[in-house]
Amino acid sequence: MSEKNRDGKRTARERLVVEREKQKTAEKRRRALIVGASVVCVLGLAAVIGVVAANAGKDKKSSKAGPVVAPSGAQGRDSLAIPVGKDGAPSTLTVWEDFRCPACRAFEAAYRPTLHELADSGKLRIDYHLVRLIDGNLGGSGSLRAANAAACAQDAGKFRDYHDVLYANQPEETDDAFGDDAKLIALAGKVNGLDTPAFRKCVKDGTHNSWVDKSHKAFQAGGYGGTPTVLFGGRNIYQDRTMTPAKLKQMVEEAGKG
Template sequence: MGVSENNQDGRRAARERLMRDRELQKAREKRRRLLIVSAAVVGVLGLAAVVGVIAAGGGGKDEGSAADGPVVAPSGAQGEDALALPAGADDAPSTLTVWEDFRCPACAQFENVMRDTIHDLTASGQLRVEYHLATIIDGGMGGDGSHRSANAAACAQDAGKFVEYHDVLYQNQPPETDDAFADNKRLIELAGKVPGLVTPAFTECVESGRHDGWVDKSGQAFQEKNFRGTPTVLLNGESVFPQKGNEQISPENLRKWVTEANKGKKPGSAQPSPAAS
């Protein structure tokens, strides 16, 4: 091989290294924009770092138009544009609004630590929860798991089993980079952990994407509200994640905050959701 050929090979190798370096840098920068670390110590379980996903990261299905398909709200959805999935007594004196993405690891941490407390507060009529579904990780990491799992959760809402299925999804969440929730078969398999949920109607709903347009609309609403990331948790309209004032969120503090907010008010008398009892 001559000197000229050696020079050409050297230049080619240099260009390839430069391209690889640029791609790695782009990936690192994208990841940096997607993730933040909040020093949120969650109760006695000592979760010292809760990773929250920044809403502004990357484009995605949730950032587009909700007009890709018909907007079919799940049964019992409430609130503006029927985007809230309620749990607990409708007349409970306090409301917890939760925006989550089923692929979001911080959402799973929040749910797995706070679940029993939230269920106790809803069962006792102290708290009503409004769940809203976001799909920002599909936009930032790629894939379709946030969207497919949100549709499946809406199908569970049709069956009156949203909260139970919601909990199962977070208890069985794959690693953030594993788009396992994009597989409808996996979502139906997990639904088998909720007694009575897997029926021909539920399976058809999941596989047909009956609520895809509604999921798009919910994701678009999340973007339009300019929330910082998921989970976004509001108690009576005030942000409480990762903290409220100078106090970090924890099971004990949530109970205290709800008790303070409900002072002098009667518990809700409407029948709580089955999952909270």
């Protein structure tokens, strides 16, 4: 065999090795993207033992049963939805969310400007349903207490603003900071006119705790896989990886024309 032929075969083998390495790298990247895109606060998530131990007992006060008191203006079946937008809007978006859920925060950060625009223009109404999924997964009471506080803000006509403040100040998922009433009241100071004696009493008394629990049971009964669950036209658009704020806006506007 000539030296030239040996060099050619060696070069071919080297190219093959390089190509295989590229394919392996691409496959690893593809898998990472799939895993990253699938991040969601899922029902049945295995609890982190250390976190559960740290949060054990923190929710005893919050778990006391009381009468189911729906917040002012709540609508829908069993008055479990807090509406944002006009009642006569041609389209409705239904959102099941948990204030401790990182995926919910990511959804809000990406879609908030579009949702505000569509709601303010009368094209879309958003029905928010509050659940306490992370409390069950990791222990603590931050999901419940934050949801109760948001319902108290609804009583004051300040739900949307306080809702946005909670997500803007969301602690780490394993940090039950929202289980502290003082923290929730302090955040109310970021919403003009919300920090009142009535709001503070509502938060400390857990006025809407049983209502939040009822909402969570409805979430479970609905068979939803996790939070956020975002329904438009009966379809969970959060699971559609091609969905974008612009695409949602187009869907809402087309529905309005129909």
